[in-house]
Amino acid sequence: QVQLQESGPGLVKPSQTLSLTCTVSGPSVSSDSYYWNWIRQHPGKGLEWIGYIFFSGNTHYRPSLKSRVSISVDTSKNQFSLNLGSVTAADTAVYYCARGSSDTSGFLSYFDDWGQGTLVAVSS
Amino acid sequence: QSVLTQPPSVSGAPGQRVSISCTGSSSNIGAGYDVHWYQHLPGTAPKLLIYGNNNRPSGVPDRFSASKSGTSASLAITGLQAEDEADYYCQSYDSSLSGYVFGSGTTVTVL
Numbered sequence: 001q002v003q004l005q006e007s008g009p010g011l012v013k014p015s016q017t018l019s020l021t022c023t024v025s026g027p028s029v030s031s032d033s034y035y036w037n038w039i040r041q042h043p044g045k046g047l048e049w050i051g052y053i054f055f056s057g058n059t060h061y062r063p064s065l066k067s068r069v070s071i072s073v074d075t076s077k078n079q080f081s082l083n084l085g086s087v088t089a090a091d092t093a094v095y096y097c098a099r100g101s102s103d104t105s106g107f108l109s110y111f112d113d114w115g116q117g118t119l120v121a122v123s124s
Numbered sequence: 125q126s127v128l129t130q131p132p133s134v135s136g137a138p139g140q141r142v143s144i145s146c147t148g149s150s151s152n153i154g155a156g157y158d159v160h161w162y163q164h165l166p167g168t169a170p171k172l173l174i175y176g177n178n179n180r181p182s183g184v185p186d187r188f189s190a191s192k193s194g195t196s197a198s199l200a201i202t203g204l205q206a207e208d209e210a211d212y213y214c215q216s217y218d219s220s221l222s223g224y225v226f227g228s229g230t231t232v233t234v235l
Binding site: 046047049063098103108110112115 | 160181
């Protein structure tokens with residue numbers, strides 16, 4: 001059974017870096033079968049994919065966030081993390097971590113397990 | 125503004141059938157990328173409902189079905205139940221945006 005749990009500060013000041021960690025129970029984050037993702041939901045809005053990391057260390061980020069975001073993996077703790085720099089109020093959202101699975105071509109396709117989400121507010 | 129467009133809300137009486145559309149374009153659904161559907165109750169983890177256009181993960185009732193055609197997809201819920209009240213999102217990949225995109229979301233209300 002897969003479980004994902006986000007953790008991190010619920011309040012971040014403008015211009016600082018938002019840092020969240022996702023602890024995975026079940027599959028190893030070093031498995032070559034899955035992609036490890038961050039997705040967010042602004043208040044009252046829809047879902048927005050932020051980026052992923054693959055076991056090889058390869059990452060792919062949402063182009064509009066690429067200059068500010070990085071995702072990393074800690075295999076010793078079976079965790080992966082999100083860092084989003086230079087945050088503004090527009091980054092206030094519920095942040096979800098999610099496991100992604102690929103289609104037959106090996107290309108990330110969908111998100112089959114999610115964490116409960118954690119609300120991060122950006123405010124002074 | 126979401127790349128994939130869904131109706132904001134749909135409603136139906138218990139036992140009825142409702143359908144949710146997901147309209148994309150030639151750079152996402154129309155380009156042949158798969159469509160997936162999620163059920164989300166606020167405050168909980170979103171749940172994968174349909175993957176690969178029309179496949180149900182283990183444990184998802186067969187009351188949920190989906191299809192894809194051209195630049196659109198749709199999710200159908202038959203035999204609507206009170207527990208189906210939730211937000212539903214479609215998702216695909218967009219080659220122009222070089223990223224994964226979600227629909228605007230549809231709230232299903234059971235009357």
